[in-house]
Amino acid sequence: MQNQKTFHHGNLKHALLQAALKLLDEHGAAGVTIRAVAKETGVSHAAPVNHYKDRRTLLTALACELFKEIVSTTLTRLEDSSLTDKERIFSFAVALCDYGLAHPNRYQLIWRSDLVDHQDAGLLAVMDELYDALCAELSELPGKAGCDTDTLAVSLWSMAHGYIDMRLTGMFEPHNDSVTHEPRFRAMLELYFRSLQ
Amino acid sequence: MQNQKTFHHGNLKHALLQAALKLLDEHGAAGVTIRAVAKETGVSHAAPVNHYKDRRTLLTALACELFKEIVSTTLTRLEDSSLTDKERIFSFAVALCDYGLAHPNRYQLIWRSDLVDHQDAGLLAVMDELYDALCAELSELPGKAGCDTDTLAVSLWSMAHGYIDMRLTGMFEPHNDSVTHEPRFRAMLELYFRSLQ
DNA sequence: TAGCCTATATTGACACCGTCAATTTTTAGA
DNA sequence: TCTAAAAATTGACGGTGTCAATATAGGCTA
Missing domain, CATH: 1.10.10 (Arc Repressor Mutant, subunit A)
Incomplete structure (x- = not known):
């Protein structure tokens, strides 16, 4: 000690x-x-x-800590056993979106491949943890539209990440601070879930 | 002259x-x-x-030229009158994906808000041109799942951008050069289109 | 307790970078 | 031809990452 x-x-x-x-x-x-x-x-x-x-190693370690935050808050939300299947799936996307809009600099760093080593074992492990949890939820759904679980997971995560990333650039809509209520993102999630029925 | x-x-x-x-x-x-x-x-x-x-102004001008390339190739594909409605919608996402995987550095620059001024009038105009063209296609669809056109457009673009961005980090799948055939991305697009029916 | 060895921290240097000010060169137009 | 503006050069400044050389502190053994 x-x-x-x-x-x-x-x-x-x-x-x-x-x-x-x-x-x-x-x-x-x-x-x-x-x-x-x-x-x-x-x-x-x-x-x-x-x-x-070097700087890259420092920023990789930082990105790893930040992603742990995301994983932690996401998995914490999933502990609520009263959630419906749909809400459980949405939790992944909503947690990511909440985090990204609340901490733009943190979220953007995570995906800066020029600053962060995305082959780092620690970072890959944390990301896999979240990805696997999402796949586990998706695989329990009754209807999956004839898609494999990976396609469903990548679709949802891509949509969420793309929306957050483009929104942080201020491209689609003016960036405001009403993070809690995000009607457009909800509509997108509903559209996604609709395709699974 | x-x-x-x-x-x-x-x-x-x-x-x-x-x-x-x-x-x-x-x-x-x-x-x-x-x-x-x-x-x-x-x-x-x-x-x-x-x-x-300054450097930001130079990179903004460069990003503007690059996005013009994307718009140009996308609109060129749409000139093919034999395309089905579905294929016309897909063209937007596929053109973006093809460009991103063929020119990773170009694609990533476009979305670097620390290097590029996304409030630049010229850049906004080019982006709006593509976005408006996508909305025009979407608004002609018979079924729209009760969504407004913007939600459909942002959903598709977010999914495409998110997939490209994360794929370029090498996070989900190893980056290979088989850009022309992308079965997973096609499956994602089919899933998206399925939700519109 | 004394001394050694390694981990840790400092200092200084180097080649880059963006940007500005002062200066020189070229060009356009009266 | 002359003048004023545009374009390009030179030099400087403070900043960066990273390396080598040096200094210091701590744990460990004797």
Whole structure:
């Protein structure tokens, strides 16, 4: 059991992630520079290299933590046993949408393949966890429109991700903060579910 | 009528865009720097400022040209009068998917809101042109599942964009080059169309 | 307790980057 | 031909990631 304040700084590795998250929220992915993270943490500009060998590694670790948040809140919603089959399926898309609109910078970082290593084992494991959970829900549905489960899962996730991503660019509709009530997204989900009957 | 080789360089503005496109294809958006574009064009590092006031303006102009390509190829496909209603709708999604998988760097640049100004009038006009064409096709369908046209259009576009975007990260499936035949994407489109009946 | 070894942190350097100011060169038009 | 504007160059500034060299602190063994 190692103390909180061993070594020079303590556990700098975790402190760096915290600082990176703060900078991400405040200034977007472009603001999460090695040097800014180091300054925010109160350490010299080359200190982070001991814990994350380069910026890509740091941002990958951060993206992994962020996706864990998404998985966690999604699975928590599914613990409600009073949900209908339809609502259980919708939970995946709605949780993703809520998170994306509430934390645009976090959501966008996750999908920045130039900044994040999407072959990272840790990140793949977390993503698979959510994907597998979605497939498990879908496979229990009575009618599946003659589609395999993967097609249904990828369809739903694609629609949700595409909507969030394009909405964050401000392309389709002006970005407002009424995240809780999203009539268009609901209509899209209803349309999706309709095809399964 | 102004000559091709007026002024110092000729029409540097167009040459810069060409160089930017080459660098984009070869090295991704991160490789399209003002200085690299200038060097590729054979001018000094500060020459581009006379035609594009900063990097964002240059990349926005480039993104606009790229989206024009997408609109052009999509509308060309629609000129085939032998297409069924379903195939006409699919053309929008398939053209987008083909383009995205054939030119990952180009497609990804278009949606990089940190690099491209999505409020740019020129870019908005081109995007609206494609969106309006899609809505025109959708509004002629007999059954619309009780949805307004916008919901149908945003659903289809979201699904297509989300699929392309996530596929380019290599998240769902290994990225291969068999762009022409995409069975999963076809199945997703069939699922979408099924919900309209 | 003394000393060594490794993990950790600092400093400084390098080549890039975007952008600006000052300057020079070219061109258009009176 | 002359002048003013447009275009291009040069040089500088603060910022970036990353590396090498150096300094320091901690755990561990003797």
